[in-house]
Amino acid sequence: MSDFTSNFWSIYVAAITVVSIVACLVLLWLSGKAKVMASSDNTTGHVWDGDLREMNNPLPRWWAWLFVITVIFALIYLALYPGLGTYGGKFGWSSTGQHQAEVDKGNADVAPLYAKFMVMKPEDVAKDPQAMAIGERLFMNTCAPCHGSDARGNKGIPNLTDNDWLGGGTPDIIKADIIKGRRAQMPPMAAAVGTADDVKNVANYVLSLSGSPHDSLRASLGKPKFVVCAACHGPDGKGNQTIGSANLTDDIWLHGYGEAAIIAMVNNGKINQMPAQGDKFTPEQIHVLASYVWGLSNKGPAAAK
Numbered sequence: 303m304s305d306f307t308s309n310f311w312s313i314y315v316a317a318i319t320v321v322s323i324v325a326c327l328v329l330l331w332l333s334g335k336a337k338v339m340a341s342s343d344n345t346t347g348h349v350w351d352g353d354l355r356e357m358n359n360p361l362p363r364w365w366a367w368l369f370v371i372t373v374i375f376a377l378i379y380l381a382l383y384p385g386l387g388t389y390g391g392k393f394g395w396s397s398t399g400q401h402q403a404e405v406d407k408g409n410a411d412v413a414p415l416y417a418k419f420m421v422m423k424p425e426d427v428a429k430d431p432q433a434m435a436i437g438e439r440l441f442m443n444t445c446a447p448c449h450g451s452d453a454r455g456n457k458g459i460p461n462l463t464d465n466d467w468l469g470g471g472t473p474d475i476i477k478a479d480i481i482k483g484r485r486a487q488m489p490p491m492a493a494a495v496g497t498a499d500d501v502k503n504v505a506n507y508v509l510s511l512s513g514s515p516h517d518s519l520r521a522s523l524g525k526p527k528f529v530v531c532a533a534c535h536g537p538d539g540k541g542n543q544t545i546g547s548a549n550l551t552d553d554i555w556l557h558g559y560g561e562a563a564i565i566a567m568v569n570n571g572k573i574n575q576m577p578a579q580g581d582k583f584t585p586e587q588i589h590v591l592a593s594y595v596w597g598l599s600n601k602g603p604a605a606a607k
């Protein structure tokens with residue numbers, strides 16, 4: 303009701319409610335005044351189906367009292383609960399308040415659990431089955447729409463299970479990614495590389511870095527052109543996690559595999575973005591979720607190191 307900018311609608315709604323209740327009582331009173339027509343045969347003169355005649359009896363007592371009781375109930379209800387315009391009722395109940403109370407209770411119930419995880423290292427949280435069950439649920443609700451329910455990603459969206467990291471896969475970096483999101487930018491590079499042929503050559507050089515099928519003559523011609531790429535991808539093409547440039551030597555292709563895909567990257571550049579997710583979680587949830595994501599690519603004995 304707080305959406306109203308003036309009192310008018312509140313009063314309007316409250317007035318309709320009160321008038322309706324009073325009108326019910328008046329109707330009851332008027333109906334109760336019907337007098338038995340002792341002078342005649344006490345029928346109204348209405349006849350249906352040949353011989354079904356309408357009598358003029360007063361309302362049954364029990365019925366009238368039931369009616370009165372519902373009116374009394376309505377008045378008590380309106381005094382205690384919201385119903386009269388913006389009047390909130392004696393109990394101060396509201397659906398949002400009730401929801402918030404349930405949320406608070408739920409949070410209070412799991413607080414000791416989260417407190418326990420909070421003081422554990424992410425590497426240890428990742429070994430706790432209960433924490434991982436919570437982490438998986440958080441992931442399914444918020445991250446799976448993009449990264450997939452198996453966390454293996456999609457074109458443009460990284461696989462989180464493979465230990466190939468644009469930004470570095472430590473729990474702290476994963477936490478920062480969740481809180482702040484990510485933004486990676488590769489500018490269109492065609493002009494810096496040279497002609498379309500030069501771009502094709504450098505693409506073949508990039509393919510050669512991962513041992514992918516390529517034209518070796520073109521690759522050797524493209525190699526010197528790679529200096530403009532090296533600023534971000536490193537002289538060896540292994541990428542630079544502080545700026546999130548991809549490793550070009552590992553045969554994992556976020557934006558598509560092959561000469562054509564690489565040429566498109568060079569010509570068009572790319573802005574790849576993950577929106578910040580921090581405001582969807584409490585710090586405790588982020589701790590558990592980051593541990594879960596870290597655990598996806600650090601399973602088994604490797605996780606112990």
Ligand code: HEC
Nearest residue numbers: 444445448459460467468469470479484486574575576579
């Ligand atoms: C709207 C889609 C979207 C959602 C939702 C999303 N992500 Fe991402 N995520 C991306 C994209 C796109 C990237 C790649 C960004 C880049 O290129 O640097 C990414 C990157 C990441 C990375 C870095 C991967 C690397 O290789 O360094 C992590 C970790 C990550 N996401 C975790 C999560 C988690 C956990 C959630 C849920 C809280 C989540 N993401 C929700 C789209 C999304």
Ligand code: HEC
Nearest residue numbers: 486487488491531534546547548554555556557558567574
């Ligand atoms: C200003 C920094 C910058 C420069 C210069 C740059 N890149 Fe990139 N490149 C990036 C970033 C950042 C990404 C990762 C985009 C993402 O996270 O989705 C990327 C991604 C790529 C990819 C996609 C990798 C994959 O896994 O699909 C290819 C291919 C690529 N770059 C090739 C090149 C080539 C070739 C050059 C030189 C002509 C070059 N880049 C120059 C920053 C750069």
